[in-house]
Amino acid sequence: MNNYFSIGKLVSAHGLQGELLVRHSLGKRSSLKGVTAIFLEERKNSFIPYFLQQVTVKDAEHVYVRLEGIDSKEAAQKLLPGQIYLQEEDFKAQTASSSPLALLGFAVEDAHHGPLGTVEEVIEMPMQVLVKVQINGKEALLPVNEQSLVKVDHKKQVVHLDLPEGLVELYTNI
Numbered sequence: 001m002n003n004y005f006s007i008g009k010l011v012s013a014h015g016l017q018g019e020l021l022v023r024h025s026l027g028k029r030s031s032l033k034g035v036t037a038i039f040l041e042e043r044k045n046s047f048i049p050y051f052l053q054q055v056t057v058k059d060a061e062h063v064y065v066r067l068e069g070i071d072s073k074e075a076a077q078k079l080l081p082g083q084i085y086l087q088e089e090d091f092k093a094q095t096a097s098s099s100p101l102a103l104l105g106f107a108v109e110d111a112h113h114g115p116l117g118t119v120e121e122v123i124e125m126p127m128q129v130l131v132k133v134q135i136n137g138k139e140a141l142l143p144v145n146e147q148s149l150v151k152v153d154h155k156k157q158v159v160h161l162d163l164p165e166g167l168v169e170l171y172t173n174i
Contacts, residue, residue, distance in 0.1 A: 003088040003105075004047050004085040004086070004088075005085060005086055005104050005105075006084065006121070007025060007026055007084055007086050007094070007095075007101065008022055008024035008026075008083075009023055009081055009082060009084060010080050011023045011062070011080075011081070013073045013076035013077045014064055014076075015073070016072070017071060017072070018071045019064050019065065019066050019076065020064070020067065020070070020076050020080075021062060021063075022062065022063050022064070022065055023061055024062070024084070025099065025100070025124060026094050026096060027095060027096030027099020027100070027102065028096040029060050030057070030063065031055050031057050031063065032055045032063065032065075032094060034093060035086065035090045035094065036051060036052060037049040037050060037052065037087075038065070038067075038086060039085040039086070040082045040085070041083060050068065052065060052066070052067065053066040053067065091104070100144070103119050103122055103144070103152070103159055104119055104122055105118060106118070106119045106158060107156075107158045108131065108133050108159050108161060109158055109160050110162070110163050111150065111160070111162040111163075112162075112163070112165075112168075113168045116133055116135055116140070116142070117133035118133065118134075119132070119159065120134065128143050129145070130142065130144070135171045135172060136171070136172055138171050142163060142167070143163075144159065147164075148161050148162055148164070149161060150162050
């Protein structure tokens with residue numbers, strides 16, 4: 001089974017030919033070079049491929065995409081709003097190593113509690129980044145900011161955190 005990683009979302013339809021504006025969190029300007037298909041989640045864990053015909057870079061966070069079979073503004077609007085996913089190998093090739101999204105799939109270790117789980121989702125907030133991890137079967141949102149981040153080991157794929165006292169207990173003692 002393939003692993004799919006969310007890279008952003010479809011923001012709006014653009015023009016009359018079915019072009020879509022995509023806002024991504026890849027951490028760098030990207031024309032999605034080498035990517036043949038993006039995936040949209042039409043139902044939970046059901047990813048439908050849409051093949052890229054053309055990609056035009058707008059700025060560091062946005063690209064315009066033309067998808068095969070989507071040739072009108074109305075067809076494009078039916079896909080809105082939607083999260084966009086890439087397969088794991090495309091995701092790794094497109095994401096800047098400094099981007100918070102690059103933490104997907106990394107193990108999370110706390111200075112006091114040791115290994116906590118694997119990063120399932122990265123949520124970017126204005127002042128910090130949150131990572132979603134399963135701790136004892138419960139969804140936990142952990143802050144990754146100047147105060148909590150010790151280091152990121154890209155080689156071993158581990159995020160080392162020093163979380164505030166009591167935060168992990170919120171998820172383990174419920």
